Amino acid sequence: MKIFVKFDLHSVCTKVLENTLNNSQIKHTMLGFGEVDLHGSPTEETMEKFAEILSEYGIEIVQDQKSILVQKIKDTIIDMVFNDDNNLHVKSSVYLSETLDHSYGYLANLFSEVTYTSIENFIIIQKIEYTKQLILKGNLSLTEIAFKLNYSSVAHLSTQFKKTTGITPSSFQRIIAKRKELLK
Amino acid sequence: MNENYINVVLADDDEDDRLFFSEAFDELKINTKVSTFNDGVFLMDYFNSEEAILPEVLFLDLNMPRKSGLECLKELRANQKFKDVAIAIYSTSSSEEDVENTFVLGANIYIKKPNDFKSLKKVLSDVVTLNWQYHTNGLNKDNFLLRL
């Protein structure tokens, strides 16, 4: 029997992190956005073992500050896009600089230095990602999706979708549907 | 972007295309390790072997002797072992339906071989970059579809 699952990566990772922390008996407080406050100072051995277990899940403990900030930027953006009480209607540059308490220029430069892509590009990718998810969910029309993601029109969304992925939203829908058919 | 390099494989029976491909990656700033195969059977033998280092992205030409790109695609997608490999169909022009069909069969990317070198470099760069974005940001690889 086949089933299809969808998962919220963020909650999965958080859960894994928590479980691992608990199993490794590291006292902690979850601060959200991939931030954890460890109580006291666990031994190097514990930390090593902890890091090893985490790496099995593909989770890395980010070491340097820059990477940490970049990760924060990413997390903020992801939250901004995927969260249902939407912050997309605020200008993203403003939202980011306010949330992360740095100038947007600094954040932008740092981001491109580390990731080799721009924040804008990253935002677009996330929006398109969310669009794909919403299309697959099927309960919103393209117009509604366009509005939700702060596009000025369906045409605008379609244009960006096509620019980013190279295919139209309807083609995308068709392809995923046909893939499901094939798997039956 | 990464201390490590990105593994990239190309399967194409055309010598010139393999040349373009390698030169393009040479000139790109991304750290890549490029391997090429000129035949589908060799490709699958490699992938199925124990010592195979699976690439992040596999570029597949459709028209290959012995085993065509589509056959390789089907075989690869039937095997869970290769689910993390992004497969890009790298081909000369096809009809809309054929393009859609490659996606349906499990390709992530469809690339129409560009007519000039600059475009080729851009295309390859875009593919690798986007793929890496998916990889690092935990985006749903199942929905990763790109057409260039």
Next chain:
Amino acid sequence: MIARIKQKSPLFIKISFYIALLIIVVAGAVAFKTTKNLSKSSDLVVETYMVNVQLEQILSYLKDAETGQRGFIITNDSLYLEPYIKSRESINNSFAELKEFTKENDFQQNKLKDLSSLIDKRLNNFERSSSFSINNNLESPKFNPVFFEGKELMDAIRIKIGEMIAHQKEELARRQEDYKTDVLLTPIFLFFLILVSIALVLLAYYRITKDIESLKSYNEALETFKESANQSEIISKHGNWIWNIEENSYTYSDNLFRLLGEQPQSFKPQLDTFMSYVHPDDREKLEEDVKDMMENEHLPFVHFRIIQKSGNIKRFKSYGQTLELDGVKKLIGTTADVTDEFESFRLLEERNAELERNNKELSAFNHVASHDLQEPLRKIQTFLSRLVDKESDNLSKNGQLYIARITNAATRMRLLIDDLLQFSRTNKAEKVFETANINLILEGAKQDLAEAISDSNALIAADTFPVMRVIPFQIQQLFSNLISNSIKYQQENSIPKISITYKRIDAIEEDKLIKPKKEHYHKLTFTDNGIGFENEYAEKIFVLFNRLHGKNDFSGTGIGLSICKKIVENHKGYIFANGTPDKGATFEVYLPI
């Protein structure tokens, strides 16, 4: 008409005849009775006359006798007694006659008796009177009273005769009265009856003549029909046969014999004889079919082969249907020689298959050619670009120029090949029709052109379309090509406005559709406000690679509309273009329902 003749006319004729007959009989009876009465009356007249005559005769004789006697008395010459002697006899005769005439009439008989006694007395008186004369005793006083008695007797006789005559007259008058009315009316009545029966007879005659006329003309038509049926049998190579179900006998038309390669009516039509002509391989099945025919009294279409005596094999097709006529059930059947049709059909199938093969080959060739031409061209372009990138410093100015020109030419060639490839794809594709949501397809086309649409701020207004049975990818291409054309050929300083309307039409109403294959069509009209074109080019623009502008004015190779036309043809539809320079263009697409 025949039914009426069959049912109502005979009844009507029978009834009219019986009525006429009845009338004649009645008339006859009446006539007979009247004639009898008439003759009775005339008899009576004769009787009366005779009686009168005889009575007068008697009187006359008596007078003669009296005169004779008087003469004798005067002259005493016995010569004068002649009439007297004769009269006796005559009177007797007359009397006898009278008795005869009046023997029916009691009154007269009685009177006659009286008269007879009176006459006897008178005659007696004559004797007595005469004896006086003979005895020369005329002076005797007894003579006068005797003579006077004679006169009295004579008077009495006269009176009696008068009475008898009067009575006879009375009788006559009475009878005349009785039969007067009869005699008056009977002829009229008879005349009337005869008129009526004449009328009836005339009516019946008229009816019969009419019926005969129509039967005749029906017969004539039947004869003509039979002849034309015979001829049609010969021309269309079929023969008719009839199976009389009750008698189990067959009748074959002349041509059926000819179809079997025999002379008409050259043998007795029988099932076994026919079967002997049937091809041995087909015999068993045909016998089965005949068995079913006899059970179901119906023969559905059957095919079989026969072998003529000459050895020729022919293919036959038979069919039979029951017909009931006047209570007799017959199976009327037709057998046609379809050898030629079969042969033509086979040939046609072969030709078609060949054509299809050729077409497929050509399409495939087209496709492969366009496809394979891409490869070397791409290499040329790529290597050219490498040259430009890496070696342009090593090239002279001329060298650079030439490379630039080569690149241009290669780009142009690329465009042409791309278009050719697209065109050949429209042809080659397996024509798989689906019931598709056209609105979604239009949406897809709009998304494909999203960038062009948003760049030009084009406004697209479309009706809602019903679902249609189409090849979805091709229809999307059609929409895409038409819309992108409208955008491409926009007027300067003007926002492109494109409207797509829908109407369901009947093929008869549209004159443009010559020899439409279907009755109803979907009509999609694309209207734009672009630069339009001269209507004299309305057909040319669909020609492959035909352009109305130089290649530097507008991009493109002129294949877009040819592809549209090919797509519409794939759907067995029509496309027409209409343009007004500087106003806009209209494209009407008809797709069969």
